[in-house]
Amino acid sequence: MQVQVQxxxxxxxxxxxxxxxEGVILDAVDRYAGEVTHVDAHLGDVNGSDKGGDxxxxxxxxxxxxGVKDIVVKHQAGSLHLAIEGAAGKLTNALESALGRSHDRQRRHAGTGKLSADIARELDDGKMSDG
Structure with a gap:
């Protein structure tokens, strides 16, 4: 995965x-590193360098x-580090929302079919106990 900072x-x-x-982004997308191919980070001072603010x-x-549209998140804060951390948290949540459901469906689908068939077979054979 490539990270570009501007x-x-x-x-x-x-x-x-x-x-x-780069480190914060890599931590944020770690769970979905196989699906995320590139992340662009755009850092900026909203009011200019001579003014501050919350x-x-x-x-x-x-x-x-x-396999998914680009995911874009933004966070503004009083410091650059807080803005980066906030945006990274939002990115993690957005990835979870976009990709987490598909991962869950794949896990449930793959496991449910075989497990259900095995349990049904054991029930038919009378091998399962009520314990």
């Missing part, structure tokens, strides 16, 4: 910041996911 002109795009963003920093994440 910043606006008010954010210092240092290597340490990029490594931090929601001054923005992190927008766009994940490309196999």
């Amino acid at each position: 910043t606006d002109s008010h954010i210092d795009g240092r290597e340490k910041l990029i490594e931090h963003v 929601a001054d920093m923005r992190c927008l994440l766009q994940a490309r996911v196999s």
Whole structure:
């Protein structure tokens, strides 16, 4: 999976910041790493560098996911790190919503058929006890 970090002109795009963003994103999509092919992170200062505020920093994440439309989430906060963490949490939730149900269906479908057949056979053969 590829992670690309872009910043606006008010954010210092240092290597340490990029490594931090990559690590947070990789943790956020870990469960769905097989389906997520690419994540773009867009970091920005909403009000410009000379003004502050409670929601001054923005992190927008766009994940490309196999078999699903792109997933885009955004979070604004008072600091860049809080914006990144908030967006990563939203991305995890969005992936869970988009992909979790399909994973659950696949697990239930694969397990239910065989398990049900085995239980039915044992019931027919009188091998199961009421314990």
